[in-house]
Amino acid sequence: MKFYLILLLAVGYMCSKAFKFEKVSRLEAVTLPFYAFWMFLANFTWNWKNVGIMCALCIVAVCLGWYQTRDAELKETTRFDKHGRPIKLLKKGKAYNIGWFLVFLVGIMLEAVAEHGIGFQMILEKLQEEVERDLFIFKYFSTGSTWYLWELSAVSNLACTYFLEKKFPNLRTAFKRTSKTKTSEDK
Template identity: 40%
Template sequence: MNGLFYSALLVWGVAFISSKAFKFEKPNRFTLVVVPTYSLIMFLTTMSWTVKNLLLLVFLAPLAVLIGWYQTRQVEIKDSNVEDKYGRPKVLVKNNLAYIIGWIAVFILGICFHFIVEGGLSFEAIKEELFVEIKKDLFGFTIFSVEGSWYVWALSGISSFTYTRLLRRKDKKFHAALIRKKNKKLKTS
């Protein structure tokens, strides 16, 4: 891919993802439940359970939890006072700046862990990794075609799982909106 075009595409992708964080959107069960679960499964299956990696995980896991927690700090959840055809409340979520900062932190930590584990990374490889991250955020289904290192899966899975779990605890209607139950009236009060 042409270097200038590729760089422009990366800038556009980051700007687009960042702008979405400041708009109210319907929560997506796929990105909030399926993607973190898949990431954690991939972490467990790609991890080489050596002492070195376990020590790195002891450092990485709390950082990922902290990022997930931080990303929820400015989240706004708006209740539309309407239910879908399954009786789930329709809510809207706006992530705000803390979410973007967390997203960037996950990316930077992934690069740092790559340096620690693999011993180096070229600028082109960093741009390629950024492109993969943008693609995953824009087209969630592409996560199934992405190869990743255990630490990237762990960072992504743990931070995303923490983010979703904390928002579910924070707002019962948000929690109810993600539940998969059909044809059953849900308790949201």
């Protein structure tokens, strides 16, 4: 019972973060999705069946990444981070949470097909893993996922970042490398 309560509180906390303006993170928007993509390539078995699944899953993941950006709002600040990049604040919104849940469901369905069924306890364990990955960045670097979960994570996150950059063209400046270190006083 305690596990379910903690999991419910963690999901609630994670979902509530989507309704607050938070600093855009290069780690979350760029580094982690590319890491997931690398893990996908490292775990992928190249055969015709997997290539077909990969292509279909890529289309689904791009659509989910697009959907997650629907309610996003960007707020500019006059501050800079320690690398001289402008600090931008992003509120992801309700569509992000719905999209996150849909990504989770697609992952569960893929697991169910691959494992020939899935139980309620396994669904809760997978939910716990996903919530932990969102709340604790270091959990993202575990290697226990299958190639299709790495692809789903990588492509949906990269698509989300891409569509956010299309929606907010000035967002890209928050991700660029800089040669000079600035502080808010340097402006």
